[in-house]
Amino acid sequence: MGGVSTPHVLLGLLAGGSRHGYELKRAHDERLPRARPLAFGQVYATLGRLERDGLVAAAGQDRVGGPDRTAYALTDQGRVTLDQWLSTVEAPMPYVASTLFAKVVVALLVADADRARSYLIAQRAAHTARLRELTTVKGDPAATLSDVVAADFAIAHLDADLRWLHATLGRVADWHREVHP
Known part of the structure; x- marks a missing residue:
C-alpha cells in the first residue's frame, strides 16, 4: 500500500x-x-x-x-x-514510482544528455534548498516531536534522492563523453 x-x-x-x-x-x-x-x-x-x-x-x-x-x-x-x-508492516517499496525518476529516464530516452543534465542540476538545487528548510524546522525550539520526526523522514528521502541525482549526473556525463568523444 x-x-x-x-x-x-x-x-x-x-x-x-x-x-x-x-x-x-x-x-x-x-x-x-x-x-x-x-x-x-x-x-x-x-x-x-x-x-x-x-x-x-x-x-x-x-x-x-x-x-x-x-x-x-x-x-x-x-x-x-x-x-x-x-499492526500491519508496510512492504518496502521495490518499485520506483517517482516523477523525478521518470523525467530523467524520459530525457535520456530522447537521447538528450544536455536536457537530462540541466534537469538533474536544477532538481539537485531544489532538493538542497528543501533540505535546508527541513533542517531549520528541526532546529526550531517550537518544533513538536511530530515536526521533527516528519522532518527526519523527509530529510532521509531527500538525501537518498540527492545521492541518486549525483550518481546519475556522473553517469550522464560519462555517457555523453562516450557518445561524443
Whole structure:
C-alpha cells in the first residue's frame, strides 16, 4: 500500500473522540505537516465511505453560527480496522514510482544528455534548498516531536534522492563523453 491512507488517518484522529469534518481536516493538516493538505471534499467523501462501511457513525449535530455540522465517532468495527492497519508492516517499496525518476529516464530516452543534465542540476538545487528548510524546522525550539520526526523522514528521502541525482549526473556525463568523444 503506497502513500498515506486517508481513511486510516481519519480513523486514528477519531480514536481520541468524536469530531466533525472541519476539525478532522484541521487536525490532519496539523498532525501531518509534511503531507499534502486534505481538501474538505476529500474529508467528507472519506467520512461517507467510512460511515457506509460501518467504521464511523454520526455522533450528533451542532450548529455553531453556521450550517449543521455532523460529528463522527469511531465504531467498534472502526477501532478493529484501525488496530489491524497499525499492526500491519508496510512492504518496502521495490518499485520506483517517482516523477523525478521518470523525467530523467524520459530525457535520456530522447537521447538528450544536455536536457537530462540541466534537469538533474536544477532538481539537485531544489532538493538542497528543501533540505535546508527541513533542517531549520528541526532546529526550531517550537518544533513538536511530530515536526521533527516528519522532518527526519523527509530529510532521509531527500538525501537518498540527492545521492541518486549525483550518481546519475556522473553517469550522464560519462555517457555523453562516450557518445561524443
